[in-house]
Amino acid sequence: MMMKRILAIVTCLLLLTSFTRISGDISEIVEALKGNNATQVSKFFDSAVDIKLPGKDEVKNVSKNQATLILKNFYSEQNVKGFDLTSKREMGGTGYLTGKLKADAKSYNITLMLKTSGSTTSIVTVRIN
Template sequence: MKRFFLIAGLSLFLMSFTYFQDSGAIIEALKSTDVSKISSYFDDYVDLKIMEKDEVKNMGRNQAGVLLRSFFSENGVKAFEKISDRQLGNTMYVTGKLTGNNKNYNITLLLRAKDGKYQILTIRIS
């Protein structure tokens, strides 16, 4: 019985590192401001809210990538700084700042663990 709990505990411990590495890769993709890399972490459907525009729910990953690329190019986004993250079960929230042409934008991401890695479900930019 002790062996079972030891193996189960070790497995959970190692799985937590897998999720951490995936969230770290998403943060690095944001820092590079490469929308292709960022969109590779999108779930099949993404909710996207950008500035004063209406929120679009259940947008396909390709369409979300196009809108995000448009926002990045129109606003000259060139850097990302993570402010905080918080994990609740298999869900993680990441907040940060995007630096653009003479202006900073707040960004919030909702990530969910799916098939052993984090995927982006929601992006909000204000």
């Protein structure tokens, strides 16, 4: 009976610490988005990223460097000036972050899919529409 309690407590602690890590990284990603700096956001990219931009086909398994260039070009072309977080969710080792990128002419919806591997959370998908 005592062993089951100890195991339950240890399991709860492990789950809580993994959620705290994801939440911490999500907060850093949100701050990078609010800073309107694509280079800061790209620091959280996984080694391969899927990207979908408005009016363009989705590109899968883009290298981190290529994904950084694509996002920097989008920020520059659209003159992105702000970000508002609308939702963040976490399920297991996967997180989702949604919000609005504010640009000169209009705003864009952005959704990021995040994965956690070990103690690191990285962006694996960027969808802007």
